[in-house]
Structure formats: C-alpha cells, structure tokens
Amino acid sequence: MIKIGDIVARKSYECDILFRVTGIKEQEGEKEAILHGEDVRLIADAPFSDLVIIDEREKRKRKQKEKELIEQSYKLLRQDYRLLREKSEYEATGGYEAKVDFFQIPGRVLHLDGDPLYLRKCLHLYERIGVPVYGVHCNEKEMPEKVGALLEQVRPDILVITGHDSYSKTKGKIQDLNAYRHSKYFVQTVREARKKIPHLDQLVIFAGACQSHFESLIRAGANFASSPSRVNIHALDPVYIVSRISFTPFMERVHVWDVLRNTLTGEKGLGGVETKGVLRTGMPFRQVTDASYIDSS
Known part of the structure; x- marks a missing residue:
C-alpha cells in the first residue's frame, strides 16, 4: 500500500520522473496521491492505480545518474568562476604581475x-559554490505578503x-x-518585490x-524565469x-545563454533578459570576521 513518504513513479508516463508522496486524498471513490518531484520542481496528482513504488536498487541507480549530471554542471560553473576571477585579478592589478591582495x-x-x-539542497x-545566501521556506501562496519585509x-x-x-x-489554455497551480503567486511576489526595488539591475x-x-x-519584472x-x-x-550573476562583476553584462548553458534544463525550461552582474572587487585585503562573505585571493 502506498503511503506518505514513498518514492513512486507514474506508469502512464513510463516512470520518467521520481516523486515523493506528500499527501493522500480520495477522488470519486479512488485514492489519489499528491506528488512532489524528487529532483524536478513539479507537483502532480495521480491515482494509486497509476503509481509504482520504486525499489532501493532503482533509486540508487537514478540517484547516481542524477549526481553525475549535477557534478558535470558544477564543474562547468566552477570553470566559469575561475575565468571570471582571473579576469578580475588582472583588472584589479592593472595587468601587473606583482602580488596584490584583493577581496571580492x-x-x-x-x-x-x-x-x-x-x-536544503539549494x-x-x-x-x-561560495554564494552568500539567506534561505526561507515559505508556502507559495504566502510569498506575496512576505517578500516585502524579507527584502527590507x-x-x-x-x-x-x-x-x-x-x-x-483541463483548467485552461496555455x-x-x-x-x-502556483504561477499567479510567483507573479504577485515579483510585482511586490518590484514595488520595493523597481530597477532590474538593483535587484536581480x-x-x-x-x-x-x-x-x-x-512582464511582472523578473530577470530570469521558467518555463518558456x-x-x-x-x-x-x-x-x-x-x-x-553573483560572481559576474557589476560592470559586465551577463548574456542569457552564458547563464543557461550550465544549467541542467537549458533554454526550453529557462529564459530571461540580459542583466548586469553584481560582484564587486576591492583592495587591500584585510581579515574580517564574516569570512563567508569575502572571498580572498
């Protein structure tokens, strides 16, 4: 019997995506599961008759494949970061070979x-990667009312x-x-954020x-969004x-393809507009307490 927390796949979709069972309901006399994608940001409903529980061997096999994809994307991102850092170092030192301590x-x-x-995964x-971040778990429907205070x-x-x-x-045209399910709440949240900070380069x-x-x-004001x-x-x-974006200098523009090429989904699932980077370089470097925020050379 399927229960909350099980990892399942849908037979009607040839078991292409793994889901977590996060809820169970009864629809017209048949039990249905509420499903959250294990690795993709998808929520779905499916009758028990369409679901198959994934055994440990299959889970390990798929997790290994997923891990390899993530590592490949991570290596490409780190490669880009090294090139950006070398360019920043060259500009910070004016092209001289002398050792100069700078911070970013x-x-x-x-x-x-x-x-x-x-x-938690993110x-x-x-x-x-080394990006300073403040994470908040928030129900999608509550995001519009909470984003303003969080930005402040x-x-x-x-x-x-x-x-x-x-x-x-079944609910309408594309x-x-x-x-x-949640796009309207994401749109409302973007609009609320743009009321606080309208300019696309002051808040990406x-x-x-x-x-x-x-x-x-x-249209609501996002620089990048899903899913074209x-x-x-x-x-x-x-x-x-x-x-x-975080590691691109603020004087440089980031072209959309430069951002998308290292993602796991690509241009079919992600898109946006050209945007300025936000990284700043300074010198001289002095040891500070917030080491997570400063990346010294």
Whole structure:
C-alpha cells in the first residue's frame, strides 16, 4: 500500500520522473496521491492505480545518474568562476604581475522556496559554490505578503522565488494564468518585490518552477524565469543561474545563454533578459570576521 513518504513513479508516463508522496486524498471513490518531484520542481496528482513504488536498487541507480549530471554542471560553473576571477585579478592589478591582495564581494541571495527539502539542497550547493545566501521556506501562496519585509531585512542583490508549479490543460489554455497551480503567486511576489526595488539591475530576480507561466513572470519584472516551453526544471537550476550573476562583476553584462548553458534544463525550461552582474572587487585585503562573505585571493 502506498503511503506518505514513498518514492513512486507514474506508469502512464513510463516512470520518467521520481516523486515523493506528500499527501493522500480520495477522488470519486479512488485514492489519489499528491506528488512532489524528487529532483524536478513539479507537483502532480495521480491515482494509486497509476503509481509504482520504486525499489532501493532503482533509486540508487537514478540517484547516481542524477549526481553525475549535477557534478558535470558544477564543474562547468566552477570553470566559469575561475575565468571570471582571473579576469578580475588582472583588472584589479592593472595587468601587473606583482602580488596584490584583493577581496571580492559576491552578490547576496535571498532564496524563497516552497519546498523545504529543495531549499536544503539549494543551500548546500550555494555553500559549496561560495554564494552568500539567506534561505526561507515559505508556502507559495504566502510569498506575496512576505517578500516585502524579507527584502527590507536581508537587503539582497538577488531574489529567488521558486517552489512547485504545474500546468493543467483541463483548467485552461496555455496562456491562461489560472491554468497554473502556483504561477499567479510567483507573479504577485515579483510585482511586490518590484514595488520595493523597481530597477532590474538593483535587484536581480529569478522566479518560477516546473511549467510556470514564463511570459507573465518576465512582464511582472523578473530577470530570469521558467518555463518558456512549459517543461520541467531541475530543483537546482535557480542556484546555477543566480550563482553566475553573483560572481559576474557589476560592470559586465551577463548574456542569457552564458547563464543557461550550465544549467541542467537549458533554454526550453529557462529564459530571461540580459542583466548586469553584481560582484564587486576591492583592495587591500584585510581579515574580517564574516569570512563567508569575502572571498580572498
């Protein structure tokens, strides 16, 4: 018998995605499970008859494949970071070979996430990459009313608004915002954030989840959003996007493809507009207490 916490897949979709069972309800005499994607930011409902419980061997096999994809993307991101750092060092020293101690202040991130498990995964990756972050688990419906106070408290350079979402053909056409589970709340949250900080280069915003209404999020004021082709996005994709912004000098523009090429989803699931970086370089370097915020050479 399927129970909350089980890892399952849908037979009707050839078991393509692993889900966590987060709730159980009864619909027209048949039990249905509420499903949250294990690695993609998708929420769905499915009858018990369509579900199969994934055994430990299959879970380990898929987790290993997932780990390899994440490591490949991480290595590409670190490679980009090294190139950006070398360029910053050259500019900071005026091209001289003399040793100069300088410091860098990457952009600070405020990450709102509707899924506490995904948030923990994201925070772990932020820490691994070296991005300063303040993470908040917040129900998608509550984000619009909470974002203003959080912006005042954290004063971030970059805001991430994400969680779970999905598009349902039975609820409306693809351009109908009401046909999406959480897109309207993401849109409202972006609008509330832009009331506080209107300029796209003073606060960089990523918004959306799986199958989200991309066009509405961009119109509301997001720099980057999901999902142009209404496909699923990986749980960690927001981290890769904002990390690139965080480590790009504020005098440089980040072109959309430069950001998307190291993500796990790519341009079908993610898009945006060209945006300035937010990293600042200074000198001389002096040891400070907040070592997580300063990356010394």
